[in-house]
Amino acid sequence: MSDIHSDHPMPSRRAFLKLALAAGASTGLLGLGQARAAIRSNARIVIAGAGAAGLAMANRLNSMLDGARITLIDGRKAHYYQPGFTLVGAGLKPASYVESTTGEFVPRNAEWIEEAVAEFDPDGNAVVTSSGRRVEYDFLVIATGLSLDYEAIQGMSPDLIGRDGIGSVYAGPQAAAATYAEMSRFADTGGVGLFGRPATEMKCAGAPLKYAFITEDTLTRRGNRSKAELIYAAHGGALFGVPIVSEKVRMLFAERGIDTVYRHVMTAIDPVRKIATYDTPDGTRELGYDFIHVVPPQRAPQAVRNSPLPWQDGPLAADGWVEANRQTLRHPRYDNVFAVGDIAGVPKGKTAASVKWQVPVAADHLVGTITGTPATSVYNGYTSCPLITRIGRAMLIEFDYDDNLVQSFPGLVAPLEELWVSWVMKETALKPTYYAMVRGLA
Amino acid sequence: MQELDPFVFFAVFQEMLGFWLWLLLAVAALGIGSFVYALVKDRGIRAGRFVYAQIVGIAGGFAALFFMWWITSSSIRDVGGAIDVVLVLAIWVGGFLGGTILSYGLMGLTGRSRRETPVVTRIPADTKAA
Known part of the structure; x- marks a missing residue:
């Protein structure tokens, strides 16, 4: 399937695309326009990280301020549309579907230092880049994203993805494509398929569930479902952080014959013997596999963890997430510092939809x-996840900090119903809406 | 959901379709323009041509549906909830209207001006008397 940008649209498609776009709005990726007049300022604003959050912030501030010196610091030249990784991993899109470049989204009058941030010095209002360059700021926005810690699983390495039944769509476009190759082989031969998630905070907590559903559907479509045993190893006592969603997924897993084990945290993998090891309340447990979808532990990048910026105590301290007021994203101890995107130490939402709602606030x-003039806008923890339950259907899950389901179209698009409309939205509207957001246009 | 404004919709459509957005708008303008032109030129709808246009429209409705299923890697078996049925109908109606208007307009532009009786026509004076 080619990118929709290169498809030949028919005149009759227009009306439908509008409907799909309206559905796309329900993910929360659409939002405020940019009608206000720019404010004169000569503030020096440093944005550490030029992923979705950093770029969206740079573009938004660029449109709100006139004369401010905006500096993005990030050594990554490639930009990935990460919500598309599961579609690549499902074999529906090529790796190129999610690939673009950082440079095409950097505002024209912003400076982009193509280096990583090596050190944060919030007491001195400065950051130091990997080449030793010190950059001073009046305001700092931390948008570094997070680190995928594959090595925290003994025996695991990103190099193993795509070999000997090991997959992981998280590691990047090529890894997602390689994951599909392994999953596809498994769908032909059958055996034991293992799925799960880490015990850490993670980006898109729905993705491990999606991949279990996608694998089950692929097996079914190829007529090989009876040859496979699928096991989802949940790290805690539930399948998803929002109880009502967890129950729905539990029911769907039961319906699809996906077995579930709880309180299993993966600690090691033996790629030769094809055995995954888990910590459980009853001790260590080994499970053999023919295919495994590994989701690595995730934590703050080293430079953030080494700084005074992370939470000092509480559940978000151990992995170094940046301390932030959950409603304003402002750092409580450094009031000229903000955190947006995956690095923000707030309870929920390491997704693109979260970014869309965090950045304006x-x-x-x-x-x-x-x-x-103090702002009054508030981030309520909104995030969303089009939870794919089979190829062609998804549940549009939207929720906030308090585990409330948030419905953008109450009575129309039911959050716990497997719908084609939610799938269509994921396939057609999310990617363009994401890029509009990154450009600061949505 | 925060407010939606037309600017955001347009920005997203631009991201979605790129160059094709402008082509799509041009085709829509051509269809509507030629349709209106045909209406004005003929002082009404020509029944025969309209029937042909509606046949094209019916095909257009199905083409729109199959196109959507194709680009979204899905099929009719994925249509489940009530809103899905509404979406299917909306796509079909969109395809039908688009196909009908565009084909009628193009026939009006390119067709040999067949002397057929318009649906709306003037009643001859002698029949009035009868």
Whole structure:
């Protein structure tokens, strides 16, 4: 399947695309327009990280401020549309579907230092890049993203993805494509398929569930479902952080014959013997596999963990997530510092939809500090996940900090119903909406 | 959901379709323009041509549906909830209207001006008397 950008649209498609776009709005990726007049400022704003959150923040601040010096610091030249990784891993899209470049989204009058941030010095209002360059700021936005810690699983390495039954769509476009190759082989031969998630905070907590569903569907379509045993190893006592969603997934897993084991945290893998090892309340347990989808533990990048910026105590301290007020994204101890995206130490939502809703709030509060007019906007933890339950259907799950289901179209698009409309939205509307967000246009 | 404004919709459509957005708008403008032109030129709808256009429209409706299923890697078996049925109908109606208007307009532009009786026509004076 080619990218929709290169498909030949028919005139009759227009009306439908509008409907699909309206559905896309329900993910929360659509939002405010940019009608306000720019505010004069000569503030020096450093944005550490030029992924989805950093770029969206840079573009938004660029449109809100006139004269501010915006500096993005990130050594990554490639930009990935990460919500598309599961589609690549499902064999529906090529790796190129999710690939673009950082440079094409950097605002024209912003500076982009193509280096990683090596050190944060919030007491000195400066960051130091990997080449030793010190960059001072009036405001700092931390948008570094997170680190995938494959090595925390003994015996695991990203190099193993795509070999001997090991897959992981998280590691990047090529890894997602390689994961499909392994899953496809498994769908032909059958055996034991293992799925699960780490005990750490993670990006898109629905993706491990999606991949279990996708694998089950692929086996079914090839007529080989009876040859396979699928096991989902949940790290805790539930399948998803939102109880009502967890129950729905439990029911669907039971319906599809996907077995579930709880409180299993993967600690090691033996790629030769094809055995995964888990910590359980009853001790260590080994499970053999023919295919395994590995989701690595995830934590803050080293430079963030080495700084005074992370939480000092509480559940988000161990992995170094940046301390942030959950409603304003402002750092409680450094009031000129904000955190957006995956690195933000807030309870929920390491997704693109979270970014869409976090960035306007953080930008409002940053600009409010510049103008002396405190902002009133609040981030309520909104995030969303089009939870694919089979190829062609998804459940549009939207929720907030308090595990409330948030419905963008109450009475129309039911959150716990497997719908084609939710799938269509994921396939057609999310990617363009994501890129519009990154450009600061949505 | 925060407010939606037309600017956001347009920005997203631009991301979605790129160059094809402009082509699509041009084709839509051509269809509507030629349809209106045909209406004005003929002072009404020509029944025979309209029947042909509706046949094209019916095909257009199904083509729109199959196109959507193709680009979204799905099929009719994925249509489940009530909103899915509404979406299917909306796509079909969109395809039908698009196909009908465009084909009628193009026939009006390119067709040999067949002397057929318009649906809306003037009643001859002698029949009035009868």
